[in-house]
Amino acid sequence: MAGDMVVVRKEGLYCVPGGFYIDPWRPVERAVITHGHGDHARVGHGHYLAAEPGVGILRSRLGDITVQGMAYGETVEHNGVRISLHPAGHVLGSAQVRMECGGEVWVASGDYKVEADATCAPFEPVQCHAFITESTFGLPIYRWEPQQQTFDDINAWWRKNVAEGRASLLLCYAFGKAQRILSGLDPSIGPIICHGSVEPLNRVYRAAGVALPPTQMVSDVDKADLKKAIVIAPPSAGGSPWARRFGDFSDAFASGWMLLRGARRRRGVDRGFVLSDHADWPGLMSAIKATGAEKIVVTHGSIPTMVRWLCQNGYDAKGFDTEYGDDEAEDAAAAGAAAEGVAATEPDVDPVAKRWAVKDKAEAAREAGTAAAQKDGGDDA
Numbered sequence: 024m025a026g027d028m029v030v031v032r033k034e035g036l037y038c039v040p041g042g043f044y045i046d047p048w049r050p051v052e053r054a055v056i057t058h059g060h061g062d063h064a065r066v067g068h069g070h071y072l073a074a075e076p077g078v079g080i081l082r083s084r085l086g087d088i089t090v091q092g093m094a095y096g097e098t099v100e101h102n103g104v105r106i107s108l109h110p111a112g113h114v115l116g117s118a119q120v121r122m123e124c125g126g127e128v129w130v131a132s133g134d135y136k137v138e139a140d141a142t143c144a145p146f147e148p149v150q151c152h153a154f155i156t157e158s159t160f161g162l163p164i165y166r167w168e169p170q171q172q173t174f175d176d177i178n179a180w181w182r183k184n185v186a187e188g189r190a191s192l193l194l195c196y197a198f199g200k201a202q203r204i205l206s207g208l209d210p211s212i213g214p215i216i217c218h219g220s221v222e223p224l225n226r227v228y229r230a231a232g233v234a235l236p237p238t239q240m241v242s243d244v245d246k247a248d249l250k251k252a253i254v255i256a257p258p259s260a261g262g263s264p265w266a267r268r269f270g271d272f273s274d275a276f277a278s279g280w281m282l283l284r285g286a287r288r289r290r291g292v293d294r295g296f297v298l299s300d301h302a303d304w305p306g307l308m309s310a311i312k313a314t315g316a317e318k319i320v321v322t323h324g325s326i327p328t329m330v331r332w333l334c335q336n337g338y339d340a341k342g343f344d345t346e347y348g349d350d351e352a353e354d355a356a357a358a359g360a361a362a363e364g365v366a367a368t369e370p371d372v373d374p375v376a377k378r379w380a381v382k383d384k385a386e387a388a389r390e391a392g393t394a395a396a397q398k399d400g401g402d403d404a
């Protein structure tokens with residue numbers, strides 16, 4: 024094939040021979056969606072194609088859309104491109120998009136995580152010639168502990184709060200992160216309360232066959248029992264009037280960014296738990312290697328660092344500027360603002376500043392007619 028099978032257009036990542044988009048950020052006729060996070064799955068497209076386990080999520084978040092679900096590994100052909108979806112291990116229904124045309128194979132990863140967890144199908148390496156990878160945590164400093172360590176830490180914190188007579192308020196992203204945390208909680212410690220924005224997603228997970236411990240709405244729990252409860256709520260609930268009903272409570276925040284001391288301090292919460300639904304640096308590197316691809320395209324995150332490292336290690340690598348955000352950074356920003364009443368774009372909120380910088384560069388590149396221009400230098404970290 025002459026030229027790249029997938030390019031960046033103003034609407035989003037575009038499969039040239041297939042005539043469809045992957046996670047487009049502007050309305051298009053045909054969109055293959057890797058997963059239901061808001062920056063990847065937007066309203067307004069004509070036809071959606073997504074992995075079957077994610078269809079319920081898309082409907083609950085986007086309303087009445089025309090969506091076709093595909094089982095992982097199933098193949099459809101569109102304009103001569105064979106399309107199949109493969110687990111990305113990020114959230115329920117998350118998928119990598121495999122595209123085959125004229126003997127060439129491209130895979131677009133969306134967001135992914137290589138450590139398996141109990142709430143979604145585990146990441147599956149897919150052999151390809153070109154791999155489009157995210158780079159949210161694409162710096163060598165990002166290395167996660169095994170998730171069980173974090174679950175143990177969360178349960179120990181909850182137990183200690185019960186012993187000291189106060190509720191435990193754990194802030195995290197409502198879709199994906201919340202359910203993964205629920206799967207690791209020890210329900211013998213006390214009641215588990217979920218915020219109204221988390222519970223509908225729990226229902227979708229349970230309907231998809233994911234086992235979660237029993238959860239309740241705050242109105243269902245006796246006032247006297249609130250101080251034994253752990254409360255799972257989105258970052259925006261931190262410091263809100265909604266949280267005040269728990270009286271004396273300890274609060275915590277769960278995100279990959281909690282690895283950074285500055286990010287922890289900024290949250291203004293008692294505890295930071297490091298837990299990410301994205302691959303850490305070793306995870307990104309092992310995933311890239313496992314594809315066997317020589318050509319790597321890096322999207323949202325630490326593009327310059329990853330591209331430089333990959334080129335130094337013999338890959339044909341470049342970056343794509345996209346309009347994907349960072350679910351975890353948005354969480355962190357919201358929590359920071361809620362907890363401290365500060366602007367979310369304060370200088371050393373690294374991920375957030377980076378996110379907008381990337382967006383501005385994308386804007387500039389589009390104006391210059393070089394949307395797929397490779398970026399260089401200017402390390403963010």
Ligand SMILES: [Zn+2]
Nearest residue numbers: 058060134350
């Ligand atoms: Zn995501």
Ligand SMILES: [Zn+2]
Nearest residue numbers: 133134347348
């Ligand atoms: Zn993403």
